[in-house]
Amino acid sequence: MQDRTVAVIGAGLIGQSWSALFAAHGYDVLAWDPANNWEERFQAKSSHALRQVCSIAPSLSEIGRIQAVGTLQEAVASAFWIQENAPESVPVKIELYEQIEESASKDAILASSTSSLTWSMLASSLRAPDRFITAHPFNPPHLMPLVEIFAPHPQTRETARGFYDGLGRHTVVLDREAVGHIANRLASALWREAVSLVEEGVASVSAIDAALVNGPGLRWSVIGAHMAYHLGGGSGGIEYYLRHLGPSQERRWASLGTPTLTQELVGKIVEGVLEEAGGRTIEELEAERDAALVRVLAAKAGGRL
Amino acid sequence: MQDRTVAVIGAGLIGQSWSALFAAHGYDVLAWDPANNWEERFQAKSSHALRQVCSIAPSLSEIGRIQAVGTLQEAVASAFWIQENAPESVPVKIELYEQIEESASKDAILASSTSSLTWSMLASSLRAPDRFITAHPFNPPHLMPLVEIFAPHPQTRETARGFYDGLGRHTVVLDREAVGHIANRLASALWREAVSLVEEGVASVSAIDAALVNGPGLRWSVIGAHMAYHLGGGSGGIEYYLRHLGPSQERRWASLGTPTLTQELVGKIVEGVLEEAGGRTIEELEAERDAALVRVLAAKAGGRL
Structure with a gap:
């Protein structure tokens, strides 16, 4: 060896x-x-x-x-x-x-x-x-x-x-094994709601992706979800947030979608993604993603959070 | 005027x-x-x-x-x-x-x-x-x-x-109004699963946040969730992904958590976030978040995706 x-x-x-x-x-x-x-x-x-x-x-x-x-x-x-x-x-x-x-x-x-x-x-x-x-x-x-x-x-x-x-x-x-570990469970939970927003006609596929990239996704590239709610609670932090806004989060959770991938919904997502791709091939999109990741990783290397 | x-x-x-x-x-x-x-x-x-x-x-x-x-x-x-x-x-x-x-x-x-x-x-x-x-x-x-x-x-x-x-x-x-618009619905859906992972004892609060920041959060800062599955489908793209892996996503969705914010769970989250904060005040954490955002935004300004 x-x-x-x-x-x-x-x-x-x-x-x-x-x-x-x-x-x-x-x-x-x-x-x-x-x-x-x-x-x-x-x-x-x-x-x-x-x-x-x-x-x-x-x-x-x-x-x-x-x-x-x-x-x-x-x-x-x-x-x-x-x-x-x-x-x-x-x-x-x-x-x-x-x-x-x-x-x-x-x-x-x-x-x-x-x-x-x-x-x-x-x-x-x-x-x-x-x-x-x-x-x-x-x-x-x-x-x-x-x-x-x-x-x-x-x-x-x-x-x-x-x-x-x-x-x-x-x-x-992981302290305990889980199907999908942590990251893919989080990704799956987010995507379910992203699919549900398409199903409900709230916005287009590209609008939903743009909201993620310019909003929560950007935030989660520097701070985790739990910590974000700590900062969302003002000077009282996560404890204040959970005690005062926990019930409204539970109501929000109850209102989230549980979509089924019907033929019609699959068609809407495929059409929306192709519209978002705007003629760019998978390889071109991968190259853009990788170039953007390289830039962001270099920027993140400048400090800790 | x-x-x-x-x-x-x-x-x-x-x-x-x-x-x-x-x-x-x-x-x-x-x-x-x-x-x-x-x-x-x-x-x-x-x-x-x-x-x-x-x-x-x-x-x-x-x-x-x-x-x-x-x-x-x-x-x-x-x-x-x-x-x-x-x-x-x-x-x-x-x-x-x-x-x-x-x-x-x-x-x-x-x-x-x-x-x-x-x-x-x-x-x-x-x-x-x-x-x-x-x-x-x-x-x-x-x-x-x-x-x-x-x-x-x-x-x-x-x-x-x-x-x-x-x-x-x-x-x-938005084409149709929705409580929480798009971004907060996505954030809420993700946090529900992040809370569920704490409830189930899969990992600590700080481990879950670290998984998000170094995994899906980082990815979503440059590419949306729908588009990410387009690239996850290989050369067949989103259509291939949905037709072949759609059913396994639906099973994953069905396995995601539906936590209730009991006193015990609130206590675990508060304790975990304070451990993650490691003595840093809310103001210090905000300053770190903002400095990191400024770096990432400057990096993202270098190109489009």
């Missing part, structure tokens, strides 16, 4: 992005994917992401090597860290884990990037569940700081926190 | 901030508040906010004058725009509107900053409802770009859009 070698199992969107982040921090990456002819696209995408990481953190000096390898065994044999980004299927992941445990060092840590499965669903048939964690990044992982960790074994948890913090990530530890 | 004079009725947190924004764009502000001895605090707070606006938009040349006046009549008599920021009470606002209509120019536009009331609740007893709008800013209005407008009269709507856009705001027009 070499403590500078990371295995990336599953080399799609998430694996490409992780590879760039690992290499930017000096780790050698051995990536493997079961697809056919994945290597060329993987190398192009991970190189592009690596350049983006280096543009945000220009002080990074030692860049690791990213290699596409032909077998899972080759990828994991010398790795001290194994980041798994396979499709969101319990049987697929469990079968992979069997192969990984056969070939990996017994001291290696296995981290799943799973967004919608939980530790308990995946750990049951592992030989060494104490070295298994879920470590969910937020897309795109090479730019977004968040990594959500669930790791029941305390020492593995501390090792994981140290590893991802060392990659310039902001790790958040 | 002078088309460079704006009346600010209600000179608390929102009125102070509006005043700074109006003055930064060359308008003379006449502010009035029914409180006792409000003038000194108002002048200090609005001057501070004015300096912040000028630091973001250094190209602003002609700065207007901010004046605290002794009567509502004096504030509105010469104004072409009247921004009302009174407490969120229908009778209080309706009584104010009677006084405003008595003294204001018949061509002036009356805009309410109301966050939790709607146009219909407020317009019923107006002599000239066609020149009345709701124009809800997002706190703090001198920094946050969003202004949500509901204005049934088409010409007034266009005038309002032009006025707030001219202040460097991002106006969003």
Whole structure:
């Protein structure tokens, strides 16, 4: 086992992005994917992401090597860290884990990037569940700081926190596992209301997105939701807010929508998003998003909140 | 009526901030508040906010004058725009509107900053409802770009859009009025799930806030929720996403929490927020939030998404 070698199992969107982040921090990456002819696209995408990481953190000096390898065994044999980004299927992941445990060092840590499965669903048939964690990044992982960790074994948890913090990530530890962890539950709750506003005809898709980006989204890029209500309570803070405005929040909660994705509603959302995209392709929109993220991340690096 | 004079009725947190924004764009502000001895605090707070606006938009040349006046009549008599920021009470606002209509120019536009009331609740007893709008800013209005407008009269709507856009705001027009407009409904939906995660013991208050700020909040500062799912659908975009992952989103929605703000839960949130604040006062936290917003806004000004 070499403590500078990371295995990336599953080399799609998430694996490409992780590879760039690992290499930017000096780790050698051995990536493997079961697809056919994945290597060329993987190398192009991970190189592009690596350049983006280096543009945000220009002080990074030692860049690791990213290699596409032909077998899972080759990828994991010398790795001290194994980041798994396979499709969101319990049987697929469990079968992979069997192969990984056969070939990996017994001291290696296995981290799943799973967004919608939980530790308990995946750990049951592992030989060494104490070295298994879920470590969910937020897309795109090479730019977004968040990594959500669930790791029941305390020492593995501390090792994981140290590893991802060392990659310039902001790790958040869950005390109890949850489907969707924290971030995707919050995102899902917000989107439900955004869909409901379309359903009710309150505003267009692009108006709703613009309200988010120029209002609460912008605020939440610098301050959390709980803390925002602390400041919303004036000098009495969150306690004043909850005691005086808690009942009106509960009434607001009760009035929020519970939409059903009917054919008609799906059609309205699709039409609205395409209107908002205004002819820009997915790749153009991704490039704009990434460029904007790079600017905002550079600005945020200037201070703490 | 002078088309460079704006009346600010209600000179608390929102009125102070509006005043700074109006003055930064060359308008003379006449502010009035029914409180006792409000003038000194108002002048200090609005001057501070004015300096912040000028630091973001250094190209602003002609700065207007901010004046605290002794009567509502004096504030509105010469104004072409009247921004009302009174407490969120229908009778209080309706009584104010009677006084405003008595003294204001018949061509002036009356805009309410109301966050939790709607146009219909407020317009019923107006002599000239066609020149009345709701124009809800997002706190703090001198920094946050969003202004949500509901204005049934088409010409007034266009005038309002032009006025707030001219202040460097991002106006969003509602097609149908809604309690909480768009932004506060989205914020409320997200906070409900953030509270639910505390209730369920998934993570601490500070961990939940950190997940938001480093994950979805950061993303929503550059791209809306609908558009984010367009990019989450790969090359198939939002249509692919909704057709293939719509059902799993509906299951996720069904699994989201519906918390009740019991004494115990309120206690957990208050304790968690105070732990997150780590001894920083509300004023210190506000200053940190504003400084971070100024940095992010300057970064966002570099490009469009």
